Amino acid sequence: MKLASEILELICEGLGLEAGYFGGKLSENSMLSVNRYPPCPDPTLTLGLPKHCDPNLITILLQGDVCGLQVFKHGEWIGVGPVPDAFVVNIGYQLQIISNDKLKGAEHRAVTNSKVARTSAAFFVSPSRDCIVEPASALIKADNRPLYRAFEFTEFFSNYMSEKGKCEVVLEPFKLRA
Numbered sequence: 001m002k003l004a005s006e007i008l009e010l011i012c013e014g015l016g017l018e019a020g021y022f023g024g025k026l027s028e029n030s031m032l033s034v035n036r037y038p039p040c041p042d043p044t045l046t047l048g049l050p051k052h053c054d055p056n057l058i059t060i061l062l063q064g065d066v067c068g069l070q071v072f073k074h075g076e077w078i079g080v081g082p083v084p085d086a087f088v089v090n091i092g093y094q095l096q097i098i099s100n101d102k103l104k105g106a107e108h109r110a111v112t113n114s115k116v117a118r119t120s121a122a123f124f125v126s127p128s129r130d131c132i133v134e135p136a137s138a139l140i141k142a143d144n145r146p147l148y149r150a151f152e153f154t155e156f157f158s159n160y161m162s163e164k165g166k167c168e169v170v171l172e173p174f175k176l177r178a
Helices: 001-013 093-098 153-162
Strands: 029-037 047-052 058-062 069-074 077-078 088-091 108-112 116-125
Touching: 001 058, 001 116, 088 093, 093 153
Parallel strands: none
Antiparallel strands: 029 116, 047 108, 058 088, 058 116, 069 077, 069 108
């Protein structure tokens, strides 16, 4: 959690938000998920995890030493090679909303390997269930209207689960129309 707090402070600085903006209810919940992906003789037959963006604020991933993480960029899947002693930080939907789309959720998936098992550990940082999430007022100006309405995180998470995390539709109920 200390690493997550430091990363969120750097994001505050980068966005021009006051120090500590992501403290309190915005980063109150955390969860660690360890995933094991056994070798699959034909990786084209199964995915480790289907494409999705994370519903939380940020995810800190220790991906191990076997390639398996892929991100979707410019219409293609790109493998994210493991870097020894390093973490991957994924932007989640909540940070995309708070930044008013200055930062985008990372569309990603996990793939299997034909010869080697893979283990990864993901640390998710999320708002509390009753936390109100909305674009940061410091980022809203006359030429940069809010793109999302305010909502409780529990409402977002319920929608995310009912839509099975489908990137194409999960943000729609929260978008403001021009």
